[in-house]
Amino acid sequence: MPREITKGIFWVGAKDFTLRDFHSYWTSRGTTYNAYLVRGNRSALVDTVKETHFDQLLRRVETLMPLEELDYLVVNHCELDHMGSLEKILSLAPRAKVIASAKGAEGILLHFPGLSGREITVVKPGDTLDLGGITLAFYPIPMVHWPDSMATYAVEPGVLMPNDAFGQHYAAEALFDDEAPKELVLRELQKYYASIVDLLNPVPVRKAIEAVKSLSPKIIAPSHGVIWRAMSQDVIALYEAWASGSVEVKATLVYDTMYGATEAMARIIEEGFESEGVPISVYRASVSDFQEVLADTMVSRGIIVGGPTMNNRLYPPVAFFLEYLAMSARRERLGFVFSAYGWGGGAEKDILGYFEQSGIKPACELWRVRFRPTDQDLSSGLEMAKAFARLIKGG
Structure with a gap:
């Protein structure tokens, strides 16, 4: 009716x-x-x-x-x-x-x-x-x-x-x-x-x-x-x-994984943000609603993206999300990139390229691990995440 x-x-x-x-x-x-x-x-x-x-x-x-x-x-x-x-x-x-x-x-x-x-x-x-x-x-x-x-x-x-x-x-x-x-x-x-x-x-x-x-x-x-x-x-x-174009003191993390390495890295980053009291939303690209992800990236000061290398390129589900992000309006956002590789690497280069297209400024050291993160890798990543969270708060 x-x-x-x-x-x-x-x-x-x-x-x-x-x-x-x-x-x-x-x-x-x-x-x-x-x-x-x-x-x-x-x-x-x-x-x-x-x-x-x-x-x-x-x-x-x-x-x-x-x-x-x-x-x-x-x-x-x-x-x-x-x-x-x-x-x-x-x-x-x-x-x-x-x-x-x-x-x-x-x-x-x-x-x-x-x-x-x-x-x-x-x-x-x-x-x-x-x-x-x-x-x-x-x-x-x-x-x-x-x-x-x-x-x-x-x-x-x-x-x-x-x-x-x-x-x-x-x-x-x-x-x-x-x-x-x-x-x-x-x-x-x-x-x-x-x-x-x-x-x-x-x-x-x-x-x-x-x-x-x-x-x-x-x-x-x-x-x-x-x-x-x-x-x-x-x-x-x-x-x-x-x-x-205003953003909030929060971060959105988007990742995907093949054998768990980048997932372990994502969880450590999440832990670092929680310890600093900075809100963070975490999404796995291949199983997430991109409307939800874009709604959060739109208002987040920090954008964190990670994924494994596949045939010298970024794992496709993450790249698919970044294609959408590159089309969005530019904002004053800071970026953090992490990746895992076995032999030659390459995922991190693709992520940084998308960041450049999206106007996202990398604001901390690239975090890379080979095959699987060691305890030392995870400890280093935790400190990097805390430092990035403090940067988000201070920005």
Whole structure:
């Protein structure tokens, strides 16, 4: 069933409880594809859903009105999890006028060349559409997270529909933030920011946040996850903090192992941090959710990475994580590298190369062991870890 967000605005999207992979990220709680029907004297559908979930959207819209009577279809973002049902909807709503940003219009026609004869209204920042009782205002927010991205603001009720911004991969019976566990949805917000929004130049994100703050929305209705009605200002503040590049006095350690050497080294580093009272999160790359890992590396002053050498290169699960880390926004972070090798080595060179790409400054001596760490190796590593932890505290 559709749900009313505020007078005249309804959630008509779809829930995907079984989704477990999204752009190679593990989505353990599924996701939603949120779409919104705005009804004044005229009607507008803001975003659609993934094509596989079109039937859910259709049922919810037609509970409220015949789809063929739809007046406008707003495309905030032309990625197919939001625009996948566009062609089907337009085939059933022949009079609906399509609205998008300039880049959005370009993306629509590249995805759906069969719509080349369909008129698309291109909107600029601050353009409005009067639906009779509710006014929609349009604010392009390029690179949050594609060049075409746009936010739609329902002026009178103060409802912002910013597509991917402020989203989370979270599917549940809860539709609003105050119906869901607070810490859980805020963690999902952080994971989503780290894996989707933070993999970009932060300047456009900061500009988008300023635009959102100037509107002071009462409700933020993103395209994934819960709708923020109780914590709308809180999530804006979190985005502002994350986009600022600030980090916390903590470390994230990511490693993997083949025969246990680097795992023993990782545990000694963890012990050193605990003895210095510095928080540390430890992840084994091959069995960890990278969204969780990136959420922690995003706010950690210390980044610790280790792995074994395999055929003169870094063990692939660790390299896979570092590829994602290299795409994230630059921050003032310090690095610590450890590795194990048998004959020629090589893992440490790859890690240092990724650190350079990621803007992470190596801040202590490289820790290497051959085959298995001896008691002396572990004792030395413990002291190195303590020294690095103190550096994190003092920085």
